[in-house]
Amino acid sequence: MHAVDFVEVARSSGWDCHVIATPSGAAFADLDALEAASGHPVTTQHRKPGTPRRDRPKADAVVIAPATANTICKLAAGIADTYALDVASECVGLGIPTMVVPFANSALTGRAPFRRATTALIEEGVSFFEVPEHEPRHGGPLAERFPWLPAMTHAAELAERRRSGPEPAAAAPAASAGPRPRSSRIR
Numbered sequence: 001m002h003a004v005d006f007v008e009v010a011r012s013s014g015w016d017c018h019v020i021a022t023p024s025g026a027a028f029a030d031l032d033a034l035e036a037a038s039g040h041p042v043t044t045q046h047r048k049p050g051t052p053r054r055d056r057p058k059a060d061a062v063v064i065a066p067a068t069a070n071t072i073c074k075l076a077a078g079i080a081d082t083y084a085l086d087v088a089s090e091c092v093g094l095g096i097p098t099m100v101v102p103f104a105n106s107a108l109t110g111r112a113p114f115r116r117a118t119t120a121l122i123e124e125g126v127s128f129f130e131v132p133e134h135e136p137r138h139g140g141p142l143a144e145r146f147p148w149l150p151a152m153t154h155a156a157e158l159a160e161r162r163r164s165g166p167e168p169a170a171a172a173p174a175a176s177a178g179p180r181p182r183s184s185r186i187r
């Protein structure tokens, strides 16, 4: 619902920002506002076979936010049954700096599949932002304080680091106080 905040922050920082939503995410988001803010259509589905490729530049960085437990577990497992997951999987495979900003309740994040998924993704070089945990049905106030700006800032740092030379072996701290990445290792 608040994803337009990210797009506005990204655009005002000079980034060209393309939004891809999962079908579930699209039900929450204001797609018109996202298109107006980004200046690009919001994509939710694969193109039909035989139709032209989308006119979208290669990404310098990918931010998956707010990432559901569902999408995180599937991304780690290599499941690409949404267009968003397909693009994300390829970006991880291509070594494009990718950052996941989870938003899932403690009943989901405490489960073994979620823990295994985050560990596996970090091992693949994906960065994670830690968002404070919330109990089931208590996510509303946290959603209002979702760390769009730190996520944007850190993604920009990852992209810059990749542009400017060999990757560092270990994580660097996040640019600002508040939620911090668990890892910013880039492949």
Ligand SMILES: Cc1cc2nc3c(=O)[nH]c(=O)nc-3n(C[C@H](O)[C@H](O)[C@H](O)COP(=O)(O)O)c2cc1C
Pocket (backbone or CB within 6 Å): 022, 023, 024, 025, 067, 068, 069, 070, 071, 072, 082, 103, 104, 105, 108, 139
């Ligand atoms: C009102 C509502 C709120 C939801 N909020 C979350 C959430 O904050 N985090 C989460 O992991 N799943 C949440 N879910 C469950 C996801 O919508 C569900 O797992 C869905 O399959 C996610 O699809 P996606 O990962 O393809 O976007 C919510 C569902 C509903 C109906």
